[in-house]
Amino acid sequence: MSNTSKILVDINIDGTNHFVGTMWHSIRKNRAFSSFQYSEEWQANPVAFTIDPVMTPLHSKEVFHSDKKALFGCFEDAAPDRWGRMLMRRTLNDEAKAQGKHPRSLTDIDFLLMVDDISRMGALRFRIDTEYLAAPTANTIPPMIRLRELLEASEKVEDNPEARKLLLTPGSSLGGARPKATVLSPDKTLNIAKFESSKDEYNIIRWEAVALHLASECGLCVPNFQVENITVSKTDQRTILVEKRFDRSGVFRIPYISTMTLLNASDNDSENYSYLHISEKLSEISNQPTKDLKELWKRMVLGILISNTDNHLRNHGLIHTSTGWRLSPLFDINPNPENRNFSLSIDLEGNNDIKTALKVAGYFEMPKTEVKNIIRSIVNTLQNWKHTARKYGCTTSEITRMAPAFEHAEFDRALSITT
Numbered sequence: 073m074s075n076t077s078k079i080l081v082d083i084n085i086d087g088t089n090h091f092v093g094t095m096w097h098s099i100r101k102n103r104a105f106s107s108f109q110y111s112e113e114w115q116a117n118p119v120a121f122t123i124d125p126v127m128t129p130l131h132s133k134e135v136f137h138s139d140k141k142a143l144f145g146c147f148e149d150a151a152p153d154r155w156g157r158m159l160m161r162r163t164l165n166d167e168a169k170a171q172g173k174h175p176r177s178l179t180d181i182d183f184l185l186m187v188d189d190i191s192r193m194g195a196l197r198f199r200i201d202t203e204y205l206a207a208p209t210a211n212t213i214p215p216m217i218r219l220r221e222l223l224e225a226s227e228k229v230e231d232n233p234e235a236r237k238l239l240l241t242p243g244s245s246l247g248g249a250r251p252k253a254t255v256l257s258p259d260k261t262l263n264i265a266k267f268e269s270s271k272d273e274y275n276i277i278r279w280e281a282v283a284l285h286l287a288s289e290c291g292l293c294v295p296n297f298q299v300e301n302i303t304v305s306k307t308d309q310r311t312i313l314v315e316k317r318f319d320r321s322g323v324f325r326i327p328y329i330s331t332m333t334l335l336n337a338s339d340n341d342s343e344n345y346s347y348l349h350i351s352e353k354l355s356e357i358s359n360q361p362t363k364d365l366k367e368l369w370k371r372m373v374l375g376i377l378i379s380n381t382d383n384h385l386r387n388h389g390l391i392h393t394s395t396g397w398r399l400s401p402l403f404d405i406n407p408n409p410e411n412r413n414f415s416l417s418i419d420l421e422g423n424n425d426i427k428t429a430l431k432v433a434g435y436f437e438m439p440k441t442e443v444k445n446i447i448r449s450i451v452n453t454l455q456n457w458k459h460t461a462r463k464y465g466c467t468t469s470e471i472t473r474m475a476p477a478f479e480h481a482e483f484d485r486a487l488s489i490t491t
């Protein structure tokens with residue numbers, strides 16, 4: 073697959089596939105490059121839009137070249153990240169071993185094209201000729217009823233080839249590093265199921281649900297989600313977070329880009345960017361800038377107050393609606409009791425405090441008269457964090473362990489500013 077040089081890119085909008093353009097991929101001196109050109113069909117299409125902010129001049133014959141990375145951001149967003157890549161790499165190793173062969177090394181383009189087409193993130197689809205890659209195999213998207221089986225597989229994935237095989241199709245379509253799988257709910261819509269990991273020191277998944285619940289009570293837009301508790305032994309339970317996929321509406325696909333793509337940034341690049349960079353781009357590209365900027369500012373304040381430190385550029389995204397791009401629902405928020413080293417700061421000085429949030433509120437089009445009231449309402453909601461945690465089954469000792477994430481000097485400052 074790594075010899076593939078020409079890939080046709082379609083986008084599925086409201087159930088119809090449109091030919092968007094052609095991607096060429098090549099490897100020179102061990103470095104991968106790609107280029108892309110919009111198709112004439114797409115340029116003439118009334119529903120056309122730029123699929124990646126790097127490739128903006130839609131109505132031109134221009135060929136765009138990826139300079140910083142092997143793939144353009146919008147294609148990276150449709151490819152697996154650490155968890156999915158691990159599944160793919162190890163499954164191919166298993167197959168090679170069974171055949172007595174050496175496993176081949178996989179490139180970014182291989183990872184992109186191996187993702188299951190049905191559950192692929194966003195609305196882009198890839199083909200060499202007519203058939204979408206990767207075509208469905210017998211191993212398709214499992215129903216939610218099989219969550220226990222998938223959970224057990226995710227726990228055996230390190231040393232069990234069968235477990236890897238089971239998870240490959242449903243597990244590799246989404247980004248991120250945590251164990252996860254796409255599952256079908258009874259109404260046949262796609263969901264993301266996130267599992268606990270054997271490496272976790274505490275129940276991160278349960279706290280993610282607590283954080284999502286609190287965020288929703290703060291009036292932020294979060295995906296519909298539910299928590300499944302699975303008893304694995306007399307003394308042991310596992311938590312699974314199941315969220316509706318916001319890049320699907322029924323069976324229709326919704327285009328998606330991460331803020332890494334929005335800013336043409338790379339992994340581990342977060343220190344060169346800030347919330348202010350996102351707000352600037354969002355105000356250019358969003359079809360509802362005032363609403364999105366306010367939502368982003370509130371997410372930033374919530375993040376500071378619940379110590380959501382893993383807020384890197386892949387953990388914010390945009391979806392495309394019939395009227396343009398807008399902020400996606402909030403996802404992957406995790407209170408961190410251990411430190412307050414945020415991946416992404418408010419500004420390039422690395423500030424992550426309420427005073428700076430107030431100072432920059434104007435860049436988020438926040439009316440001066442509203443900011444303190446909004447912080448007050450977020451603070452009031454968060455003061456109930458222990459109550460919410462108990463509702464999700466967190467024990468007293470788990471709550472004590474998590475307290476530093478919610479009870480810290482910055483929370484007190486937010487409280488005093490608003491009282």
Ligand SMILES: Nc1ncnc2c1ncn2[C@@H]1O[C@H](COP(=O)(O)OP(=O)(O)O)[C@@H](O)[C@H]1O
Nearest residue numbers: 246247248249250295315316317318319403404
């Ligand atoms: N509810 C959702 N709907 C659609 N895509 C999602 C949803 N939640 C997360 N994603 C996508 O899946 C990726 C991985 O999910 P995430 O929660 O960030 O996992 P991890 O904790 O492993 O980083 C995200 O970067 C985002 O692109």
Ligand SMILES: [Mg+2]
Nearest residue numbers: 248386387404
């Ligand atoms: Mg993530």
